[in-house]
Structures are given as structure tokens and as C-alpha cells.
Amino acid sequence: DSGVTQTPKHLITATGQRVTLRCSPRSGDLSVYWYQQSLDQGLQFLIHYYNGEERAKGNILERFSAQQFPDLHSELNLSSLELGDSALYFCASSVGASGKGENIQYFGAGTRLSVL
């Protein structure tokens, strides 16, 4: 068990809908990262938050947004969902950030999103 908690584990929804994925980082970790894993794109970095502030953005669609709350949990919001958004969404956490890659990222079990 990595200590990173993601809910829900599975989510089935329809095109055009909006969903929220939740992540609780390991105790003491200030950084949260979101990744998308799909068959065609592989594992792709979406966004990184450190202590409530956005630190880096990857190939995140404008329909997607995220935030990190004062208690350090994070939410990834996906709107106007399309079939192609079906994927496994991972959250990871690490102690620090500061743009330094020495922080090991520990991953949650993921949320599997199916858009029908």
C-alpha cells in the first residue's frame, strides 16, 4: 500500500458529462501529480500541485482542471467528456517539489474512467 488514496476506483459515465476524481496524498507529502494512462498515449503527465499551488502542466486538455486544497487533497475535474477520455487516471504524491526530481513519486491505485 503506497499510502496514496484515490476515489472512486471505477467510474462509468456518458459523453458530455462531468466527473471529479479525488486523491489524498501520503501523510506529510506536499506534492500531488496527476497522470493519465491510455492504450494509445501510454502514461502521460497532466499536472503537478505543490502545497496548493500549480507547479507544472503537461498535456492537460482545457476541459480538464485540477486543484489542491488546504488539507492537501487534490481533485481532478474532467468535463464535456468524450469517448477518448476513457483511461486510468493516477494520482501520485511526493514529499517536496521545487522542481527537483529527487522526490520519489508514490502512486495511488488509480481511477478507471469509462465514458460510454
Next chain:
Amino acid sequence: AQKVTQAQTEISVVEKEDVTLDCVYETRDTTYYLFWYKQPPSGELVFLIRRNSFDEQNEISGRYSWNFQKSTSSFNFTITASQVVDSAVYFCALSPIYNQGGKLIFGQGTELSVKP
């Protein structure tokens, strides 16, 4: 551009065989980190090892060993005396240190199947 290539999409071995998973990376950074993660059939991503670009010493942990060669931009992973429980998808990843928020850039993964 930064990129990680895992040329072996699938490998199948019989239990007790040794197996090497290849990883080649590209980066213009002089300082960076390299990682290996394991994704078992249950789906979570499990951290295995981190290596920084200054340290080219090989590392051994039980049946696992890693060979980092900066001259060939490779970070290969060997499993000795493989076991059925080693069956998983293995990802190699690169992380810049001084920019981009420490995001992980993943290879496409190698699916290892160990048969009894």
C-alpha cells in the same frame, strides 16, 4: 526533447530464467533522475528504484539489478531467476531536476510474462 524508449513491448520467459528489460532515454539535461516502476495485473504503479545521473554504479536488490550507462543513455533492469509473481508491466521513467516540476516521463512499458 526528453524521451524514454522501451523497445521490448512484450517478453515471455519460463520461471527461473533471467530476463533483462531495456530502457534508453534522451535528454539534454546534465542532471536528471531515472526510475523503474512495476504495474502488476492489479493495476497500481509500484516504485522500484531511482538513480541520479551522477551515480553510474550498478545496483542490486535481491533478484533485481540495474545497469546504468550514461555513455549509451541506457538504464537496463535485470531480474534473476524470474518468478511468476514478477509478471507485470515494467515502466522506465525520466525526471528532469531543475524544471518542469519534476514530472515523470514514462516509456511505453514492457509487459513481462513469467510462465511456470
